[in-house]
Amino acid sequence: MKAVHFGAGNIGRGFIGHMLSASDYEVCFVARNPKKISMLQKRKEYPITLANRDQDTTIVNNVTAINVGEQDRVAEHIASADLITTAVGVSALEDIAEPIAKGIHLRMQQRNPAPLHIIACENAIGGSTRLKKRIYPLLDEQTRQKAERYVAFPNAAVDRIVPAQDHQDPLQVTVEPFYEWVVHRSALLDGFKKIKGVHYVDSLEPYIERKMFTVNTGHCVAAYFGYLEGFKTIRQVMSHKPLREKIRHVMEETGAMLIQKHGFDPQKHSRYIDTILERFANPNLTDQVTRVGRSPLRKLSPYDRLVRPAMQASEFGIAIPHLTSAMAAAMLFNYERDEEAMKLQHMIREDGVSAFIRERMGIPDAHPVHGQVVARYEDIKGRKEATILT
Ligand SMILES: NC(=O)C1=CN([C@@H]2O[C@H](COP(=O)(O)OP(=O)(O)OC[C@H]3O[C@@H](n4cnc5c(N)ncnc54)[C@H](O)[C@@H]3O)[C@@H](O)[C@H]2O)C=CC1
Numbered sequence: 001m002k003a004v005h006f007g008a009g010n011i012g013r014g015f016i017g018h019m020l021s022a023s024d025y026e027v028c029f030v031a032r033n034p035k036k037i038s039m040l041q042k043r044k045e046y047p048i049t050l051a052n053r054d055q056d057t058t059i060v061n062n063v064t065a066i067n068v069g070e071q072d073r074v075a076e077h078i079a080s081a082d083l084i085t086t087a088v089g090v091s092a093l094e095d096i097a098e099p100i101a102k103g104i105h106l107r108m109q110q111r112n113p114a115p116l117h118i119i120a121c122e123n124a125i126g127g128s129t130r131l132k133k134r135i136y137p138l139l140d141e142q143t144r145q146k147a148e149r150y151v152a153f154p155n156a157a158v159d160r161i162v163p164a165q166d167h168q169d170p171l172q173v174t175v176e177p178f179y180e181w182v183v184h185r186s187a188l189l190d191g192f193k194k195i196k197g198v199h200y201v202d203s204l205e206p207y208i209e210r211k212m213f214t215v216n217t218g219h220c221v222a223a224y225f226g227y228l229e230g231f232k233t234i235r236q237v238m239s240h241k242p243l244r245e246k247i248r249h250v251m252e253e254t255g256a257m258l259i260q261k262h263g264f265d266p267q268k269h270s271r272y273i274d275t276i277l278e279r280f281a282n283p284n285l286t287d288q289v290t291r292v293g294r295s296p297l298r299k300l301s302p303y304d305r306l307v308r309p310a311m312q313a314s315e316f317g318i319a320i321p322h323l324t325s326a327m328a329a330a331m332l333f334n335y336e337r338d339e340e341a342m343k344l345q346h347m348i349r350e351d352g353v354s355a356f357i358r359e360r361m362g363i364p365d366a367h368p369v370h371g372q373v374v375a376r377y378e379d380i381k382g383r384k385e386a387t388i389l390t
């Protein structure tokens, strides 16, 4: 069985490539970095190290790579593949739609009757559906009709912390031991080769919401609160007891919503939060707050990890003082090397906080969450300025 994976970055190599190879898929990375591509082509393997006490290392084999710019070669690989996966970042899905569309077109021309599954492994709700919406307009009507029968886009939730890193061997990647990959089973076509270790479910929403609004909410909140306090790494943030408590409170607020919406057992959910806090604090992993807080415009968008749980909690009448503080902290993330952070600061300077919350976060002026976020923003900003002045 053959898989084509877009993005040979941290999650691509450290999670998806590893899982696919362990399930006897031949994996071809479609990547951008010429040095990594050439090394993958020559070596056909790379090491991954677990961030545990013994730093256990395993070799991922049966892999190769091609450059995303070689569109004909990419199309040929897609025409004969069984599975396409992606880990390029949600915003880059639009960039890979065209090469995938060309591959599907060639595949249909070649009358390959085998099912093709396309799974976006990104931090987003409905990532594969979003990718499909980018690909379909690029297909002609006949190819689109065939794709409806032979190509499936199951949504998925992926969870494994893989920080940005630099090793002597550019292919090496250190990952946390924990992982969870959940795939929407009902969207699978007959003939799909199961990936070992993947959890297949008929209803994905409870899983993806639990993951996004606990792990991803908690993690980015650790980054934004930590950044405001001047911490560099998530480990430092987690060692600061008052901040760790604040992060837990945010996760308890999203948890109250998740428990009410999906009927999760409160005690089990509390243990889930504990496990996640321990994962953030992993002493064998160094993760920068600026990586975990990256792309704040995306993280503050209406369907992402901050606004979406806040709006749902509000509908259930759940108080969210900590979550609204976290949203305000995200709006104060002004890391100069993050393009989105700079854009965010520019927007707030130009149009004001209220317009940002309305236009970019999708929270109308009259909604109670709107006023709460404005108040928290002014409060945190005021306190920060007072600290700088004293
Ligand atoms: N790192 C983590 O802990 C986790 C990340 N994710 C998600 O996985 C995705 C990837 O994240 P990371 O691996 O951390 O980022 P990364 O920056 O390490 O990897 C992304 C890779 O995609 C490549 N890429 C971007 N555009 C491309 C294109 N058009 N064609 C081919 N390759 C392209 C980049 O060159 C890079 O190597 C994101 O959506 C992220 O939210 C999900 C769970 C955990």
Ligand SMILES: O=P(O)(O)OC[C@H]1O[C@](O)(CO)[C@@H](O)[C@@H]1O
Binding pocket: 123, 158, 159, 160, 161, 162, 163, 215, 216, 219, 220, 291, 292, 293, 294
């Ligand atoms: O690209 P994003 O959304 O910042 O994703 C990275 C986040 O996902 C996580 O892996 C959690 O699944 C964290 O490592 C990190 O905070």
